Structures are given as structure tokens and as C-alpha cells.
């Protein structure tokens with residue numbers, strides 16, 4: 001919670017060597033408690049909170065600490081660990097990219113924008129956004145605690161889907177973190193992955209959470225919109241997994257989340 005983040009940032013309270021602004025604590029708290037771990041959502045959040053870029057290393061440090069602590073607590077929560085890991089992995093990749101391009105005289109915000117747009121790339125024949133898929137698959141693959149049952153079932157279900165096919169890794173992660181009801185009944189924004197997508201492309205019905213997300217995706221979407229509109233609806237693609245596979249992904253108390 002926020003108090004824990006506060007303690008990691010300021011181990012000596014007001015007398016700590018460095019004092020971080022309140023909004024930094026709030027940012028980390030929001031980042032780690034949400035259902036929205038999609039890489040584009042994370043980047044958009046960083047862009048909206050540019051102050052975070054001044055404390056890049058500290059942000060990684062805190063999320064890493066939260067992740068490690070989650071694993072070591074007595075009532076360790078597997079889904080919380082997995083989610084924190086995915087957020088940590090995405091942040092590391094994003095900042096690795098930003099740091100590697102700093103010499104090119106570009107503003108960090110501009111670099112975040114480049115990284116994000118690369119995740120949105122989609123070609124007419126593509127069912128999914130492949131760069132985003134690859135990033136999330138890599139995140140799952142790199143999860144360091146292989147004895148986690150949740151991780152094992154997720155990794156298995158991801159491996160069953162051929163790269164480029166549906167369901168996306170994003171959806172499989174949502175499925176294992178928050179349960180089938182959430183994954184199946186929500187519409188996820190094509191751009192940023194949030195679950196409350198109430199808008200849709202008028203032609204092909206691709207869901208979006210807001211006009212901004214639709215606008216961001218338009219340069220890529222306009223090339224595949226016709227193709228998508230022509231396709232039979234494969235939205236319930238998660239059903240392509242066998243009954244047993246689905247059951248193995250449902251944990252006892254995931255139903256109510």
C-alpha cells in the first residue's frame with residue numbers, strides 16, 4: 001500500500017537522505033494497484049506524470065522491492081507477485097530504451113512516444129499488435145519463480161497459442177490474474193488495454209476506451225480496419241482453448257475479482 005511505498009522511499013522518515021514528492025508516491029501506488037498493466041497504459045501514465053522521469057532509477061527500485069517483498073511475505077499472493085513482475089519488466093524495457101537513445105538529443109517524452117507507437121504497429125494481415133505481444137510474452141517468460149503454479153499454468157497456456165494468433169498474451173494474463181469473468185466480459189481498449197472500453201470503431205467494432213486512444217491507434221488501425229471488418233467475429237477466441245485448459249487456469253478464489 002501507499003504506506004509501504006512511503007517507507008521504502010523514506011526509510012528515515014523526514015530525515016531521509018532524499019525526499020520524494022507526494023505525487024511520486026501516488027504514482028507508484030496507482031501503478032501497482034491497478035488492473036491495467038498493459039505496456040501502452042503504463043507509458044501513457046508516465047507521459048502524463050513527467051516528474052516520474054526524474055526518478056527513473058528510484059521507481060525501478062521501489063517496484064522491485066515491492067515485488068521481492070510480495071514473494072517473501074507469509075501469505076504471499078501469487079497473482080500480485082506476477083502482476084508486479086510484469087509491471088517491473090515493462091518499466092525496465094521502457095527505461096532501457098530511453099537510456100540507450102539519450103545521446104540522440106531527444107527528449108525522454110519523445111522517446112517514450114517512439115517506444116509506444118512501436119507497440120501499436122499493426123499490419124493489415126495481423127490479428128494482433130505483435131510488438132506488444134512480444135513484450136508481454138517476454139515478461140511472462142522471464143518471471144524468475146518457476147515453482148509458482150500460477151506462472152506454470154499461464155506459461156503453458158501462452159505456449160499453446162502460436163505467436164500472432166488469438167488470444168493475446170495480455171488477455172491470458174488478465175485471465176490468470178483476475179479470473180475468467182473479468183477477462184471474458186470486459187472489452188479491452190485496443191490501444192492501452194484498459195477494461196472499460198466503451199467506444200468502438202464504427203466500422204469494425206474494435207474497442208477503445210476514449211477518443212484519444214482511438215486517435216493514437218488510427219495511423220495503424222486505418223490500414224487494417226477493412227480487413228478486421230471482413231473477418232468473422234473471433235472475439236471469443238479464448239474458447240479455442242480446451243475446457244480442461246480453461247479449468248486449470250481458474251484458481252479457487254479468482255471468480256469474484
Ligand SMILES: [Zn+2]
Pocket residue numbers: 189190191192193194208209210213
Ligand atoms: Zn485506451
Ligand SMILES: [Zn+2]
Pocket residue numbers: 201202203204205206221224225226228
Ligand atoms: Zn475499424
